[in-house]
Amino acid sequence: MAYRAEPPDGGWGWMVVLSAFFQSALVFGVLRSFGVFFVEFVAAFEEPAARVSWIASIGIAVQQFGSPVGSVLSTKFGPRPVVMTGGILAALGMLLASFATSLTHLYLSIGLLSGSGWALTFTPTLACLSRYFSRRRSLATGLALTGVGLSSFAFAPLFQWLLNHYAWRGALLLVSALSLHLVACGALLRPLSLAEDPVVGGPGAQITSLLCHGPFLRYTIAITLINTGYFIPYVHLVAHLRDLGWDPLPAAFLLSVAAISDLVGRVASGWLGDAVPGPVARLLMLWTTLTGVILALYPVAEVPTGLVALTVAYGFTSGALTPVAFSVLPELVGTGKIYCGLGLVQMVESIGGLLGAPLSGKGNRISRWAMAAVFYHAGGGGEGN
């Protein structure tokens, strides 16, 4: 195979963007909309909501901790077979879940099996995307990640419709069929050989070299801190609004508004990241600092217009930092080591994500926002180095 000196920055790369778009939809969109199923599970298995929500937690944890496995395998075999296998595993998990007789059954099938399937799909795909683009990397990543937001919009009503017509067993069966499309997405990931590949060596060598790489480690810690703060606002926004006397429907509507501005932020930031010369890390610092400031303002804002404005701004900035965060990594470690690098980052940042929500639950209304703001600033500051 001929080794390319430079990533193609187009051509088949756009098909990879398409594939990544659908994959982020099918992985994170499904995860985010799964709450619709929880109500049914609570009734069907007569278990409290807290225990049922563990299904999603286990799934997310397995997906993130399993990322290095996905990375290692795709370094060795290329992303295509790994992602296709991941798709089959994810679909199989949902299929088995439709026959569940107890909650433990669901923990294992959706949490463990589908979770590992997702671990094998998401990370290799984003890494593959980074290899296909260099000049337009941020834009490509931003576009691909819009899949998450759009699918959350589409899947929640879709899942509810499925539940109304097929009950949860039939609905899970059809979600499994939906997840099979991950296999088709995997097929789109044509292997690409870049000039750096023979130099960096196999996965083992890559990981050891990464772990000794100063900037990489700082980046990982920064991303972890950001991730710790990332979920806090989403988890607590509705409660915060209700505390201030909002009705449930306008509060939910505001969340949708945040999701839309998140989407816009992702694409805009992606475009900006490519248009502005110089290291992308500066943009990451910009967005994280802005997000931190906005979050710090939340306890102060009581007026509805102020809250709406803050939420739109928050959605925009937090969406904006995602593609940039992913784009910084190839600059740090090079496209050769991108699979392993991304896998390691995902694994470590998941610790932050897991801790963030429960930690914030302990504080009161105001301290939560302060905590989130602190995490963002810390992450941004660390990134600036």
Add this chain to the structure above:
Amino acid sequence: MMTEYSNLSLESHNLSVTAAPITSLPVEEEMMTKAAPITSLPVQEEMKTKAVPIISLPVQEEMTTKYSNLTLESHSISMTAMPMKENNKGNQICVDRGIMLQRNVTLERPNMPAEKNITLERPSNVELTCQFTPSGNLNAVNVTWKKGDKLLEDNYLVNATGSILYTQYRVAVINSKQMGSYSCFFGEKKQQRGTFNLKVPEINGKNKPLITYVGDTVVLICKCQDCLPLNWTWYSGNGSVQVPIGVPVNDKYVISGKHANETRLKITQLSEDDQGTYWCHAIFELGESEGHVELVVLSYLVPLKAFCAIAAEVVLLVAIILLFEMYTQKKKKPSDDGKEIEQGEQLKLDDSNGIENSGPRHRKNESVGQ
């Protein structure tokens, strides 16, 4: 009649057809609800002679003689034929042998039909009061009570205080015959009407159909918010016919209930025949109330067919993608070598072009220079 039901709880319901201040009420009420020491009678008579002739005073006396351990409830609605005045909210405290009766007067906009739904679970004494402020002369108002369409002859009082006309109807509700709609009518220029609807508590089934699969087990639940029915029964409905579900039908149907205010029907070994509407009846002393749950039984083939269709589509997509890739690669491979040769030639051509080009340019410059 009334004396026999002294051990029943008293329910007092007021429908005020007025907005006038009712500061005089406490005295009036105390008179009306007091247990019947004859000593109060002269005062009562005195008060009542001022107003429209009283009907059935003795009955009232008899009824009030025998309460014991009453739980009292009162509600009131006011409406008026006149424009509403301000500050018509008031709390009055009435006392009946040491039991505090708190009456909250709530007001509604004028010209709205005054109707009140009263939920009764257990037999009780019910007291319905209508207040009316006529625009003209009190004595010109004709007061009547009706149950449904039937005119009621006795068991009610009419009273007046100041410019407000009161009428009160008492009934001991012991079985379903006394339930229904009671209306007070004030005949002035335009007839004003207040209605009390006595109903048994409502049962909640489920609004959305319940979807299950063949061979599954399902639990149908009917709940009542704040009531405790005496008994529950289940019926399955096919069309408009309701067939009772008897418990000892193998193990297929199991009726249970964790609390008294709910009932659960567990159906095992579902088949497509079990599809349809199920009715749960709650039996009270005062009547029956029902709720319904709709059950849909699907076969596993229904979602399975959809699954297979989508899976086939995915396989097709993958095949198309891979075939397309193989096709483009085949096209590339033979021309790849050709391309490399071409590129080499191109480079040579470029070089020679450069030399050639530089030549003419050079010559041109020389010619220009000359």
